Amino acid sequence: xxxxxxxxxxxxxxxxxxxxxxxxxxxxxxxxxxxxxxxxxxxxxxxxxxxxxxxxxxxxxxxxxxxxxxxxxxxxxxxxxxxxxxxxxxxxxxxxxxxxxxxxxxxxxxxxxxxxxxxxxxxxxxxxxxxxxxxxxxxxxxxxxxxxxxxxxxxxxxxxxxxxxxxxxxxxxxxxxxxxxxxxxxxxxxxxxxxxxxxxxxxxxxxxxxxxxxxxxxxxxxxxxxxxxxxxxxxxxxxxxxxxxxxxxxxxxxxxxxxxxxxxxxxxxxxxxxxxxxxxxxxxxxxxxxxxxxxxxxxxxxxxxxxxxxxxxxxxxxxxxxxxxxxxxxxxxxxxxxxxxxxxxxxxxxxxxxxxxxxxxxx
Ligand code: NAD
Numbered sequence: 001x002x003x004x005x006x007x008x009x010x011x012x013x014x015x016x017x018x019x020x021x022x023x024x025x026x027x028x029x030x031x032x033x034x035x036x037x038x039x040x041x042x043x044x045x046x047x048x049x050x051x052x053x054x055x056x057x058x059x060x061x062x063x064x065x066x067x068x069x070x071x072x073x074x075x076x077x078x079x080x081x082x083x084x085x086x087x088x089x090x091x092x093x094x095x096x097x098x099x100x101x102x103x104x105x106x107x108x109x110x111x112x113x114x115x116x117x118x119x120x121x122x123x124x125x126x127x128x129x130x131x132x133x134x135x136x137x138x139x140x141x142x143x144x145x146x147x148x149x150x151x152x153x154x155x156x157x158x159x160x161x162x163x164x165x166x167x168x169x170x171x172x173x174x175x176x177x178x179x180x181x182x183x184x185x186x187x188x189x190x191x192x193x194x195x196x197x198x199x200x201x202x203x204x205x206x207x208x209x210x211x212x213x214x215x216x217x218x219x220x221x222x223x224x225x226x227x228x229x230x231x232x233x234x235x236x237x238x239x240x241x242x243x244x245x246x247x248x249x250x251x252x253x254x255x256x257x258x259x260x261x262x263x264x265x266x267x268x269x270x271x272x273x274x275x276x277x278x279x280x281x282x283x284x285x286x287x288x289x290x291x292x293x294x295x296x297x298x299x300x301x302x303x304x305x306x307x308x309x310x311x312x313x314x315x316x317x318x319x320x321x322x323x324x325x326x327x328x329x330x331x332x333x334x335x336x337x338x339x340x341x342x343x344x345x346x347x348x349x350x351x352x353x354x355x356x357x358x359x360x361x362x363x
Contacts, residue, residue: 174258
């Protein structure tokens with residue numbers, strides 16, 4: 001057996017479980033925070049009120065302008081607000097959009113932040129930031145945007161609507177699947193990813209069926225933590241490249257695009273990463289990971305075709321070229337023909353063929 005790896009992963013402190021919001025004062029003491037700015041998206045719900053109550057007299061302000069993909073003007077406005085209220089710590093309450101704004105503030109000002117996630121997107125566990133300007137999203141990794149603590153309270157996710165639960169959950173699954181074949185993966189990251197798939201596959205159906213089922217919500221959030229930790233630890237592959245290209249250029253919805261594309265990339269990569277896909281299949285309780293991912297997405301009520309989320313078929317050639325413009329790590333080499341095959345299967349919503357036959361022709 002040959003085994004060689006470098007495991008060098010920095011991850012935030014994590015506090016998980018029912019009642020963690022009561023520990024906010026303790027966390028603020030630990031970080032020496034005296035003036036807190038809460039960052040959120042403008043949605044209804046009691047998550048922010050509960051966090052604000054726990055922050056108490058140290059609450060300096062609430063910025064509720066967070067938006068998807070962190071437009072530069074939103075990042076600027078949040079920074080102005082943080083300075084205006086003289087905040088020494090931000091708390092991002094919400095999904096990837098709120099956490100993304102807190103990261104942008106941390107990047108520009110060095111102000112630390114704590115994350116209280118309410119979706120399964122996983123941004124809270126990564127040092128990846130993204131800011132969009134003039135129709136382009138710039139991303140990067142920077143240790144300054146790593147949360148100082150992440151507080152996971154499953155009860156905050158009960159208000160996530162079924163469709164968001166499903167798509168956000170499939171987005172988390174994609175982090176785990178790609179982590180299993182990442183070129184910089186280690187035995188520990190693979191364990192996290194496999195367990196993340198198991199937890200998400202086991203608990204997402206219950207969370208979609210009954211959003212108030214706290215057992216299912218707890219299991220799904222536990223899986224989402226592992227998925228975020230996997231995303232933060234290793235490089236993602238072709239699946240993420242395709243989703244970012246489609247999302248950025250054709251304005252497709254982020255999480256739903258992940259749900260549609262993932263089974264097709266899993267099928268494409270299976271011949272080149274059989275052990276990774278075997279582990280994914282085991283965690284899904286199936287023989288074939290690609291088919292099981294497709295079935296799970298369908299069972300959760302996610303869209304299963306790019307056609308259904310608004311991509312025109314005559315865009316597929318251009319999309320395939322776009323995807324291959326940038327080199328990306330992936331277990332199976334890919335070019336326009338291979339990606340075109342993946343996109344065709346995903347566009348039509350075909351269930352990918354089993355056992356790694358894939359839906360795409362060989363390059
Ligand atoms: P989001 O944060 O935009 O949330 C989706 C919608 O759900 C919003 O309208 C939000 O207000 C609402 N919402 C959130 N929590 C809710 C709850 N508990 N109940 C009811 N409604 C709720 O979406 P997201 O999928 O969490 O994040 C997507 C964004 O995050 C994208 O911009 C993506 O690029 C980014 N992202 C970044 C990373 C990273 O590591 N940097 C990782 C994953 C995602």
